[in-house]
Amino acid sequence: MLSLSHWNDQTHYCCHECGVEIPKEDFEVNNMIIWRCPTCNGPIDVYASTEERNYSIIRKYASEIKINDLIFIVPRMKSHEVFDVKEIKGMIHVALKEQGVVKLAKDAFVDSVMGRWPTGTTPWTRP
Ligand SMILES: [Zn+2]
Numbered sequence: 001m002l003s004l005s006h007w008n009d010q011t012h013y014c015c016h017e018c019g020v021e022i023p024k025e026d027f028e029v030n031n032m033i034i035w036r037c038p039t040c041n042g043p044i045d046v047y048a049s050t051e052e053r054n055y056s057i058i059r060k061y062a063s064e065i066k067i068n069d070l071i072f073i074v075p076r077m078k079s080h081e082v083f084d085v086k087e088i089k090g091m092i093h094v095a096l097k098e099q100g101v102v103k104l105a106k107d108a109f110v111d112s113v114m115g116r117w118p119t120g121t122t123p124w125t126r127p
Contacts, residue, residue, distance in 0.1 A: 010049060014124040017042040021124050035059045035109065047117065047124045050077045054119060057111045062092040062104035070113035071096060079113045 014021045015037035026038050035044050046057040057072060065071065070079040071094065080096035087093070092104045104110065117123045 019126040072111035
């Protein structure tokens with residue numbers, strides 16, 4: 001199963017458009033996390049770490065997944081490449097390398113890996 005955000009407390013959130021770190025409370029509206037910058041409505045970048053690696057992540061809707069995206073699966077703490085995605089009966093079927101096909105609601109959020117960052121740096125702050 002794809003699981004949604006279970007990142008630890010050291011996770012950082014920022015908007016690159018505005019160049020600021022954003023506390024999670026600021027994009028939580030009525031207990032719903034909207035994953036949009038409260039100032040410019042741009043996507044929130046997530047900087048998260050596992051024991052092995054640091055990831056920069058964009059959260060997107062399952063309906064926005066594209067071939068070659070890297071989707072992070074929390075229970076496995078690994079990212080998997082998308083090699084096929086199609087909509088069948090209102091569900092998004094995503095074929096992931098080494099993982100098989102997962103079915104998601106169109107409005108389910110997934111973690112899409114954009115890159116990595118070196119330990120000791122703070123890419124969520126403007127240099
Ligand atoms: Zn912004």
